[in-house]
Amino acid sequence: MQQHFLQSTPVVxxxxxxxxxxxxxxxxxxxxTGNITEVLVENADSVVAVEADTDLASGLQxxxxxxxxxxxxxxxxxxxxxxxxxxxxxxPFALTREVLEFLGERQVMSxxxxxEEMADRLVADPGQNRYGHxxxxxxxxFVPVKLRTVPSSAFEPEPGVDAAVIKLYPNRxxxxxxxxxxxLGCPRRSSPTTGRRSGTRSLMPGTC
Numbered sequence: 001m002q003q004h005f006l007q008s009t010p011v012v013x014x015x016x017x018x019x020x021x022x023x024x025x026x027x028x029x030x031x032x033t034g035n036i037t038e039v040l041v042e043n044a045d046s047v048v049a050v051e052a053d054t055d056l057a058s059g060l061q062x063x064x065x066x067x068x069x070x071x072x073x074x075x076x077x078x079x080x081x082x083x084x085x086x087x088x089x090x091x092p093f094a095l096t097r098e099v100l101e102f103l104g105e106r107q108v109m110s111x112x113x114x115x116e117e118m119a120d121r122l123v124a125d126p127g128q129n130r131y132g133h134x135x136x137x138x139x140x141x142f143v144p145v146k147l148r149t150v151p152s153s154a155f156e157p158e159p160g161v162d163a164a165v166i167k168l169y170p171n172r173x174x175x176x177x178x179x180x181x182x183x184l185g186c187p188r189r190s191s192p193t194t195g196r197r198s199g200t201r202s203l204m205p206g207t208c
Contacts, residue, residue, distance in 0.1 A: 005032045006090045008154035012036050016043055018111035018147055018167050019088035027084040029076050030091040034060050041067040050076050077102050104141030107170040119146050119164035142168040
């Protein structure tokens with residue numbers, strides 16, 4: 001699975017700042033060459049870095065051997081992890097759905113770099129072409145906020161698309177949903193709406 005490593009220092013710093021990791025236990029999925037990891041260990045109480053590539057994982061262990069970092073060499077999401085309070089990551093784009101589901105189940109505030117097309121789907125409003133099942137599934141778990149576009153030139157190797165920094169605020173407790181699977185089975189009739197005055201979203205379940 002190809003990874004595109006974030007090289008832009010300003011974007012890395014903005015991503016970590018959005019993660020609000022100070023005095024927190026942070027998780028990084030797809031740590032790669034350690035560009036984000038380096039800033040995380042400077043700011044978080046502790047960091048767990050997940051990296052499936054054995055060479056990259058070994059490099060992280062050597063580079064940060066004297067820091068507050070635990071490296072887990074395993075393929076996400078098939079990994080056992082200690083407790084964590086935040087997730088700040090540039091995960092492989094192909095794992096986006098798995099990452100969102102994993103974080104949604106754990107209700108962890110997160111700052112992620114995702115493919116921009118995917119990020120736009122997460123924050124779409126009803127009636128927009130990008131609005132759909134993924135939008136609703138995300139809104140059941142998070143209030144997603146798109147913070148900035150990240151040009152493809154900020155990565156190495158450079159992907160064929162731009163990306164975006166998106167922040168996810170845990171949201172599941174807002175909804176009293178008895179049958180989540182049934183709701184997700186009829187996304188068009190159970191439409192989230194945008195609370196324009198507050199800038200947040202609410203879910204208005206309908207019937208199938």
